Amino acid sequence: MKKPMIFSQFFKNNGAVMGSALIGLVAFWLIFLIILPQLSMLDYSFRYNLPPAEVGGPKDVYTLSNYEHLIYGSDSSHQTYNTVDLKVFMRTILAAMLVTIFNIFLCYPLAYFLGQSKGSGFVRLLVVLLIIPYWINEILRAFALRIIFGDSGLLNEALMFLHLTSAPIDFIRQDIALYAGLGYAYILLMLFPMYNVIESLDRNQIEAARDMGASWLHIHRRIVIPYAKPGIVSGATMVFMLSAGALAAPQILGGPSSLWFTQLVYQWFNDSLNWQQGAAYAIVLLVSTIVIVLTVMRVFKVNMGDIGK
């Protein structure tokens, strides 16, 4: 894509040494860490799982069988469709969406409050308090929730103490712990983009609207939310992608009978040692999440450039 003319200009701007160092680093990143690994995974997902001796032999041909397995299941099963895996997939996508929506509603008021009340000591304290859980390991955060949601965990003890329930509720098996854990894990990735955008909103706009008699709801619907849209979509994208691709929280907080799609991928890789099948599942996850995100961004008219702000 890059034409030689641009290259020569680039080297003129940066000098030969610096220019090639920059290009070299960026090219290494783009080609060897981003593009080729994804392509090789794609290639891998269309191949049979062969013993090492047969790799490159006549049997090493492209196939759709790995993808067919996700939809139709193995030949030995009696069902028409691979209902188990498809259910897991649907559940993962839907639950990730729900977690995202839940996070939007939970974070918006705080982002607005923090963004619009500038500089006071209390707000600074809140921001410091927000940053602390941000740097605690994902595993440890899931572990913390497990202590709370466990059979003899704090929540059950409290509920029983208050006589709201007589027997412990199995939060883990009912996946309540999992959803709470996913929401908990990525909530700050929703909050900070929203906060950053709302912080830059001119207070005068709100004041003006209020002076003209706009209601509280109206101010948010017509001024704050449209302005904060890039932040909200950016946060939602991050939370959705990370929840759909989460592995630690489902492994720790998920019930024994219910799986997350990434756990299926993990099983194909580490338990069944079928990398090709695992790669196919990973591709399905990647493509479907990206399609969903791009659709949402198209619907809400947000650019890729807004992500990560």
Place this chain on the structure above:
Amino acid sequence: MSSANLIRVALGAYLLIFFSYLLGPLVVMSLTAFNSASFPAVSPWACFSYEWFEVLFNDKHIRDGIYYSVVIGIGTVILSVSMGLAASIVLTQVWPKLRSTYYTMIIAPILIPGVVLGISTLVFWDRVGAFLGVSDGSLLHGLFHNGIFLTILGQSTFIASYTMLVFVARLQRFDTDLTEAALDLGATHTQAFRKVLLPFMRPAIASASVLAFLASFENYNTTTFTILEYKTLTTVLAQKVRLGINPSISSLAFIIIVLTIFAALAFEAANRNKDRKLAAAQGRGVTQKSGILPSFLTGNPAAVVLVLLAFMVIVMVGTAQRYSPEACKIAVREAKQIEIQKRIDALKETRRQKEDAKAAQQPSNAAPATPNNSSAFGNVFAPGNLSGDAPEQKVDEPEPQSGTGAFGNVFAPDNLSSD
């Protein structure tokens, strides 16, 4: 005014809920680190104890995990900071039409699920090895199947995007005229980079390095695929948590939380100090109070809290050397045994009553010709219970061995293993 008050109350309640959701689990987890019970819990509280810290410090897997995490973290910082810096500089110069495509490509790794990144790295370098025809046991084959090498590459793929964002934010404020001037004055491009751009970028490089190290240190999704035979702290922790939870993990979490609070407070204190100095330099600063407190503490609540926290940690470490929960533990154990005994007695009592009731019903209910029936029940529940018709005697009797055994198995092993 009542509506304003209502809003204030609602806001307060909301803040309370939000922050308890955010911080509550961490507080609970920290507390469980000090409970001597073998299962992490705050209630029932057994004894205040430091023993889980000792368990943690003696855990070889965790120490190895920390070592490898640090090694990988340093590698990732070096690779991702240099790639991120290069990418951000290229972004400022790239041909405008290519700009958005380029930006999408270098921002994409943030959005790719970590699991996918891990798999693709693993598959790709395996294929590179196969493509180059490296044989088993050769140096390159070892490198391409080395967990540390693969993890650094896998993590850098997306961490470089984070660092790139930090650099882009800083570069927007860079005056390119400075570089032009240096070049006009005869500096080479390399010199201009080293003497002009790099010093300007230094704060961004520092924060990007910290960010990259922390992101690498706590990464799980990518690492779990690429780490192969090695173990980082997170993969060790994940394995431990999945196999069965125990409070030594809480004690590790407590240490990490305290360190994080220290870092956050130190950062905040330094910031405030800088703000204050800036204000003083501009003549707006308050006149220095000559108090007992050193000057950096005045008007700086974060610094005060920092000093208090440091004091608390010192006190804790000091008491940990002397404090012994043994006496308390024995008391708890005895209390627990009494509790178990009580439960057994209560169960027995209810069972006896049931049997009495059944025995009373039996003659009226069933055919009178089956006297064996009652003994069948008796065999199942408590042998010999029906033979003696003196219930009072039963209570005073020493526990029949079979009963204790049966119920003891239900209650005891979990509870007593903590001792």
